[in-house]
Amino acid sequence: ILSAVINTVIRPRLKCIEGELCLITGAGGVLGRLFALEFAKEGAHLVLWDCNTAANEQTAALARELGVQVHVYTVDLSQRHSIYHTADRVRQEAGQVSILVNNAGVVAGRRLLECPDELLERTLLVNCHALFWMTKAFLPQMKSSNHGHIITVASALGLFSTACVEDYCASKFGAVGFHESLTHELHAENLNGIKTTLVCPYIVDTGMFEGCEIRQELRSLIPPLEPLYTVQQSMQAILSEQQMICIPRLMYIPFLTRA
Numbered sequence: 001i002l003s004a005v006i007n008t009v010i011r012p013r014l015k016c017i018e019g020e021l022c023l024i025t026g027a028g029g030v031l032g033r034l035f036a037l038e039f040a041k042e043g044a045h046l047v048l049w050d051c052n053t054a055a056n057e058q059t060a061a062l063a064r065e066l067g068v069q070v071h072v073y074t075v076d077l078s079q080r081h082s083i084y085h086t087a088d089r090v091r092q093e094a095g096q097v098s099i100l101v102n103n104a105g106v107v108a109g110r111r112l113l114e115c116p117d118e119l120l121e122r123t124l125l126v127n128c129h130a131l132f133w134m135t136k137a138f139l140p141q142m143k144s145s146n147h148g149h150i151i152t153v154a155s156a157l158g159l160f161s162t163a164c165v166e167d168y169c170a171s172k173f174g175a176v177g178f179h180e181s182l183t184h185e186l187h188a189e190n191l192n193g194i195k196t197t198l199v200c201p202y203i204v205d206t207g208m209f210e211g212c213e214i215r216q217e218l219r220s221l222i223p224p225l226e227p228l229y230t231v232q233q234s235m236q237a238i239l240s241e242q243q244m245i246c247i248p249r250l251m252y253i254p255f256l257t258r259a
């Protein structure tokens with residue numbers, strides 16, 4: 001939080017990531033695609049992961065127009081072996097990933113007692129467990145060069161909670177805990193060349209919470225964020241190596257007061 005405050009007052013220098021290899025999960029989705037295009041604009045080559053092959057290919061086509069190299073992989077992030085297998089292919093075919101954007105996420109979107117068990121489990125597998133496997137797959141190479149950046153796209157609902165999203169809150173609180181512990185570990189091991197950034201947005205207009213009860217209540221409180229604004233704010237935080245960002249800043253308040 002302190003670094004977020006400092007970065008708001010003093011505009012920090014943004015790092016150059018030209019020529020680096022950036023892997024984005026959920027790259028066929030709304031925020032994933034925008035992340036891909038923003039990283040491409042910065043000159044990073046891309047490795048795009050999604051279970052939705054057609055949507056992922058569309059992202060790839062848009063990114064290639066910006067002149068960067070793009071590798072596309074269809075993967076099921078709820079399956080540990082799918083992650084490890086695809087990571088092996090990435091290392092052989094694309095090279096060393098130095099920026100990892102763990103963006104893919106799902107929500108069950110149903111009342112707990114009416115929700116099939118598998119749907120609840122899937123939220124934890126994709127939003128939380130996948131962070132372990134992605135990091136186990138790609139951190140070793142970052143460690144060997146003491147260079148890299150791991151971005152966790154969590155949510156404001158990883159910092160405080162609301163009704164009817166038990167699976168989502170559990171997974172995003174897990175993601176926040178994961179990010180914090182990993183950050184401590186890298187610091188303790190003096191791996192100061194490997195950065196971490198936690199992204200915690202309020203609801204974004206992407207369709208993810210379409211049909212969830214929570215959405216109607218929220219509309220009248222604060223309107224959903226624009227996807228592009230959300231990603232551009234996140235990019236500022238990433239490129240200035242900020243450890244955490246809440247979007248909008250108002251979201252720091254329920255976090256600090258645990259409303």
Ligand SMILES: NC(=O)C1=CN([C@@H]2O[C@H](COP(=O)(O)OP(=O)(O)OC[C@H]3O[C@@H](n4cnc5c(N)ncnc54)[C@H](OP(=O)(O)O)[C@@H]3O)[C@@H](O)[C@H]2O)C=CC1
Pocket residue numbers: 025026027028029030031032049050051052055075076077078103104105106126153154155156200201202203204205206207208209
């Ligand atoms: N939208 C919001 O209000 C907010 C979103 N976030 C977080 O931002 C991130 C991106 O969200 P957003 O862009 O809105 O979501 P989208 O649903 O638009 O994109 C998510 C992408 O991930 C893919 N995906 C889902 N499950 C898997 C899987 N098992 N394996 C591989 N890919 C998978 C989806 O494919 P398919 O469409 O086929 O399922 C989709 O392409 C998520 O982590 C979300 O929790 C945080 C705060 C607010």
Ligand SMILES: CC1=C(/C=C/C(C)=C/C=C/C(C)=C/C=O)C(C)(C)CCC1
Pocket residue numbers: 154155156157160161162201202203204209214218221222254259
């Ligand atoms: C606590 C609290 C609020 C509620 C925030 C909620 C309910 C956020 C939901 C975010 C979602 C759905 C994120 C998805 O990833 C307000 C009204 C902003 C005002 C300040 C206090």
